[in-house]
Amino acid sequence: MLLLLCASSIILFFLIPIYKTSLVLFSSMLTLVFFSIIFVDIKSLYYGELLYLYIAIEAAFFVQRHSFYIILGVYTIFSVITLFIHDSLTIESVLAVGFMSALLYLLWRKIGERAELFFVHNEVILEYRQLKRKALENESMARLEERTRISREIHDSVGHKLTAVLMQLEMMSMEVNDPRLVTIKKEVRDSLEEIRLAVRTLNQDEAAGLTSVLQLIRKLETESHISINFTTKHGILSAKLSNDQSIVLYRVLQEALTNAMRYAASREVMVTLGRTAVGHFHINIQNRINNAQPFQPGFGLQNMRERLDEIGGSVQAYQTEGFFIVDASFPLKGDGL
Known part of the structure; x- marks a missing residue:
């Protein structure tokens, strides 16, 4: 049985880092240790109690509130039953189990408070970076x-x-x-x-639109933790844009990427810049969605449409199987504008 206890410890050591938030895993491990130590001698009993305590401490770091309450209850009950089976259930042992349970609860509370502070701190830093980026x-x-x-x-x-x-x-x-x-x-x-x-x-910064697009993508990736697959086709980076076109290009991409961050089913967005068959500047933004549902064009899409209308362009937003797509284009300076 002592060998089974050692094997349980090894299994626990390898499985907990993989299934950190699994209530079932922690409960199963406590149950396994319980059935392993009820048949061993009194010396191995103390090792089993320590293993109980180790599992409960690990649970305090990883499981959520209701799950930890269950783990704490299982730990207390199994400890008392184990002491009773081995005729070691005394007032001192019960007080020791209660004292350890109280310490585990205080430890979990402290860990939760620090985790909450860490989360709030990260949210504030992220919000500050986003506000600073938007201001710039x-x-x-x-x-x-x-x-x-x-x-x-x-x-x-x-x-x-x-x-x-x-x-x-x-x-x-x-x-x-x-x-x-x-x-x-x-x-x-x-x-x-x-x-x-x-x-x-x-107007010497006519190509600022393409430069600002690259800056926008880089900032969104680093600050919002999204992955943007950026593709260019047909030598579009050498296209000459007017200031009006640069501004519209930037605003369209900004609005589309912001919507993708807000509503996408994943943190991955695909952006493609190229030319249409008639030589117009072409913008295509795609993000994954779980279920294609009817949608009403909001203010963002209306704003994009108005901006593109001002430079002779157009925009369409539609859904396919698993994707939401924004497709826009506008004529370049040499296309008859």
Whole structure:
């Protein structure tokens, strides 16, 4: 029987790390030890009691509240029955079992409090990182949107007016032979060139959309513990995007990935960037779902659709067997925009 006790200890040593939260495992091990030690001599009885205690301590670290109450009850009952069978049931032994049960309960409470504090601490850190990331992203996008607005206003207002002035000067020079008109036209042309240079400078981060996409994916993977399978096709990373297109691309991916994190059945998302058959920029985001159920487009999808409409694009969201898919596209600058 002593050999059976040793074998039980070895089995316990290897199985507990594998099935850490199994109430059945801990209860089974206590039962196995119980039937092993009720037939051994009094010397081996104390080893069995220590093995009881070891199993209960392991359970305190791994099982949930109701499961631990059951383990604690089984430990106390088996200990008392074992002492009774071996005619060792005295007031002192009963008090010792009760004292050990109380210590086990206090140990479990302390472990639970520390685990809760650790969980809350991790949640606060994660929330802080997400808020910090969103603040930085919003600041970057706000700067990009403001630069786009300023460059558009310069181009559409000042640039067009100077072009109109230059055309009028050209017409005047045909009617009036005045050398001063040549100087004025040169000044206007120089001003137009300076405006074009200023607009190009404001739009010098045209490929920022693709760069920000990579940054977004990297941050979501590290901070939200999701796995993003990012695939590019047809040399799409070399595509030239305007600021408007960069902003829309970023916002569409941000919204789709956020929804995937919130509703997906797994922590894996597949993102594919490429070109359509007609050369448009193509975005495809897929995440697994348990059961395909009818859904109503929410604010996020409506926001994506409005943004893509502004640049001549479109978006579709639909379900297949096991997947939720967001499929969007928009024409590039050389596609006739």
